[in-house]
Amino acid sequence: MASSVPTTLGAPSSSGSSTAIRAAVLAGFVGGWDATALYFIFPAIRDDIAGGDAAAASWVLSITSIVAAAVMLQAGRVGDRVGHLRTFTIGAVGYFVAAAASAVAPTLWFLIVARGAQAVALALQGPASMALIMGGTTRGSEARAMGRWGAATAVAGVLGPICVAALLTSVSWRVTFALQIPMAAALLVLVRGAHDPGQRGPATPLRLVDSALTVAGLVAVILPIVEGDEWGWVSPRTLGFLAVGVAMLAVVVVRSRERGVGVIPLHLMRSVDFVTATVAATAGGALFFAHWLVYLLFLTEVWGVGLIPSALLLTTMPATMSVSSVWLGGAIDRHGARRVLVPVGALYTVTIIAFVLVADTDRRIWAMVPMLVAAGLAMSAIWPSLNAIALRRVPSAEIATAAAFVRTISRIGSAVGVAAAVALSSSGSSTLTGSLRGLWFLGVAAAITTAAVAMIPERGE
Numbered sequence: 001m002a003s004s005v006p007t008t009l010g011a012p013s014s015s016g017s018s019t020a021i022r023a024a025v026l027a028g029f030v031g032g033w034d035a036t037a038l039y040f041i042f043p044a045i046r047d048d049i050a051g052g053d054a055a056a057a058s059w060v061l062s063i064t065s066i067v068a069a070a071v072m073l074q075a076g077r078v079g080d081r082v083g084h085l086r087t088f089t090i091g092a093v094g095y096f097v098a099a100a101a102s103a104v105a106p107t108l109w110f111l112i113v114a115r116g117a118q119a120v121a122l123a124l125q126g127p128a129s130m131a132l133i134m135g136g137t138t139r140g141s142e143a144r145a146m147g148r149w150g151a152a153t154a155v156a157g158v159l160g161p162i163c164v165a166a167l168l169t170s171v172s173w174r175v176t177f178a179l180q181i182p183m184a185a186a187l188l189v190l191v192r193g194a195h196d197p198g199q200r201g202p203a204t205p206l207r208l209v210d211s212a213l214t215v216a217g218l219v220a221v222i223l224p225i226v227e228g229d230e231w232g233w234v235s236p237r238t239l240g241f242l243a244v245g246v247a248m249l250a251v252v253v254v255r256s257r258e259r260g261v262g263v264i265p266l267h268l269m270r271s272v273d274f275v276t277a278t279v280a281a282t283a284g285g286a287l288f289f290a291h292w293l294v295y296l297l298f299l300t301e302v303w304g305v306g307l308i309p310s311a312l313l314l315t316t317m318p319a320t321m322s323v324s325s326v327w328l329g330g331a332i333d334r335h336g337a338r339r340v341l342v343p344v345g346a347l348y349t350v351t352i353i354a355f356v357l358v359a360d361t362d363r364r365i366w367a368m369v370p371m372l373v374a375a376g377l378a379m380s381a382i383w384p385s386l387n388a389i390a391l392r393r394v395p396s397a398e399i400a401t402a403a404a405f406v407r408t409i410s411r412i413g414s415a416v417g418v419a420a421a422v423a424l425s426s427s428g429s430s431t432l433t434g435s436l437r438g439l440w441f442l443g444v445a446a447a448i449t450t451a452a453v454a455m456i457p458e459r460g461e
Contacts, residue, residue: 076404
């Protein structure tokens with residue numbers, strides 16, 4: 001089943017549009033830093049201003065996904081209305097201010113609010129950056145172009161953990177946020193003189209009430225996952241929060257039936273490309289964001305590996321991603337998504353299962369390395385490619401809105417993934433039991449992602 005909606009992607013026509021694409025790729029680096037480096041300060045935040053409360057500290061990670069998931073839906077529409085480059089610039093300014101606030105946060109809840117503000121900024125940047133890349137890319141090379149964005153994200157994933165782990169041993173976790181300030185400044189410098197290659201869409205109204213309902217609904221769904229062990233998984237409080245959250249999100253879906261006005265672009269669901277890519281993005285989001293935390297906790301709390309050696313080992317994932325993203329993107333452009341993504345996803349699932357079978361309290365680094373390499377291959381193939389697949393038949397005037405929805409779905413998955421990883425890793429009779437439960441969760445998410453990708457039609461279908 002193919003969508004009848006045409007695609008209007010153009011080739012880069014000026015140095016200004018090329019500059020815009022470079023700014024968008026740099027934004028991928030900033031997003032990669034934010035998504036990976038901060039996991040390494042989680043133990044420090046937990047033990048410092050969170051008073052040892054892992055569930056409370058996890059909101060520093062989860063709030064970004066929750067707020068971004070709600071705001072990004074509207075941010076995509078804003079980008080289509082006022083211009084992708086202008087929206088991107090506003091996001092860069094906001095990220096600069098919010099990073100400074102995070103660096104000086106006096107309390108945990110101040111930090112959580114500041115992280116929420118960073119999420120708003122990232123939500124403005126994300127769809128706009130993807131629209132800038134896709135709007136300046138020729139037809140048939142979308143996955144390769146997004147692979148460059150993925151490679152920049154991966155490079156940040158290599159440098160971030162190493163830098164943060166080194167700084168934590170001598171300075172403070174606050175330096176991690178301070179380092180984001182010059183990154184945002186670099187974005188602002190780069191966008192000067194850039195040209196927006198996309199087309200503007202109609203001036204449709206924004207529904208801020210729907211965004212508020214989305215935030216409230218996601219919090220209501222994720223909170224009982226985080227607190228499930230303490231509240232009881234079938235307690236009235238847990239079930240009540242879940243029911244209220246699902247009801248709020250259902251209201252948002254119903255209110256989105258009117259094309260061009262609702263928060264969720266339901267009319268795009270006619271495309272099998274779009275639907276299957278977003279399903280895979282949900283599981284992929286849970287997988288990508290949870291595996292950093294699960295692996296870090298396993299290394300430091302089960303095997304007793306130091307933070308810096310753990311960071312160096314875990315950079316195997318983004319290092320693999322940095323050298324394989326563009327190549328795998330080109331392979332998908334040539335051979336189709338299924339022939340590349342399915343075997344890569346299956347490989348990762350198998351390596352997780354193999355590691356779970358041999359994992360115990362004795363250090364077996366040799367057993368973890370194949371899993372980390374497979375994780376890097378999976379992420380380098382999945383993220384850029386799913387974005388390209390979902391957007392390849394979307395008209396230019398709606399591309400930021402569509403990109404926002406895909407990123408929102410992945411953010412929802414990531415918030416659930418982090419919450420589930422914390423809940424599972426904190427449960428059990430021992431740290432090993434909890435860590436194995438976290439690994440089991442990763443295996444399930446990897447299998448679901450692979451199954452969803454297998455349903456993506458090739459271009460001729």
